[in-house]
Structures are given as C-alpha cells and as structure tokens.
Amino acid sequence: MDNEYAKFFFNRKVDVYQLECIELSHPSFMNTYRVVRNDDRGVYVQHKExxxxxxxxxxxxxxxxxxxxxxxxxxxxxxxxxxxxxMP
Incomplete structure (x- = not known):
C-alpha cells in the first residue's frame, strides 16, 4: 500500500471513508453502468471540477x-x- 494512501486513512476523520466505485461499459450494453460496492444508498460523484x-x-x-x-x-x-x- 502506498505510504501517503495509508497515512490518509489512518489519520482520517471519522466521516471519511473509501468508496469502491466502478464504471462498466461495453459495446453490447445500452448504457454505461456506474456501481458503488460499499454504500447501500448509492453516491453522487463529481469526476472533474x-x-x-x-x-x-x-x-x-x-x-x-x-x-x-x-x-x-x-x-x-x-x-x-x-x-x-x-442490465438487459
């Protein structure tokens, strides 16, 4: 594990945690699917400022x-x- 990455999570505030998100796309899919694994409410993400x-x-x-x-x-x-x- 990267040192800076480890320091961030070991020294974090209580309300900061890692979300595991993945974007799935394929020529056979009608849509691009964005999935989060560890937040059962779903999450809104801003990719670029x-x-x-x-x-x-x-x-x-x-x-x-x-x-x-x-x-x-x-x-x-x-x-x-x-x-x-x-997914159809």
Missing part, C-alpha cells in the same frame, strides 16, 4: 484486484449478483 455529478448505484459486487493500489497496471475481476434486474 466544474463538471456535473454522476450517480453510482449500489449493487452487491465483488471486486478483486491483482496489483498494488498505486499501480495503474492492474487486472480487475468483477462479479455482480442479480444482473437480470439491472
């Missing part, structure tokens, strides 16, 4: 990473439960 907020819907997903968090060269394995109700 000055841009609007986008909503990440809660879905019970499992995200497995291979590699360090600070390394952009990673492989993600995402397992999603109950897709029939969300």
């Amino acid at each position: 000055g841009s609007g907020q986008v909503y990440y819907e809660f879905l019970p997903v499992s995200i497995q990473r291979s590699g360090m968090l600070g390394d952009l060269d990673q492989t993600l394995t995402v397992s999603i439960s109950g897709l029939g109700d969300v």
Whole structure:
C-alpha cells in the first residue's frame, strides 16, 4: 500500500471513508453502468471540477484486484449478483 494512501486513512476523520466505485461499459450494453460496492444508498460523484455529478448505484459486487493500489497496471475481476434486474 502506498505510504501517503495509508497515512490518509489512518489519520482520517471519522466521516471519511473509501468508496469502491466502478464504471462498466461495453459495446453490447445500452448504457454505461456506474456501481458503488460499499454504500447501500448509492453516491453522487463529481469526476472533474466544474463538471456535473454522476450517480453510482449500489449493487452487491465483488471486486478483486491483482496489483498494488498505486499501480495503474492492474487486472480487475468483477462479479455482480442479480444482473437480470439491472442490465438487459
């Protein structure tokens, strides 16, 4: 784990926590799906300053990473439960 990353979470205020969000898109999908794994209310996120907020819907997903968090060269394995109700 990156030192600065670890310091941020170990020295954080109580109301600060990490959200695991993922954006799923595929040529076969009619929409881009934005999913948050660990906030059952869903969450609004602003990606860039000055841009609007986008909503990440809660879905019970499992995200497995291979590699360090600070390394952009990673492989993600995402397992999603109950897709029939969300993705056609």
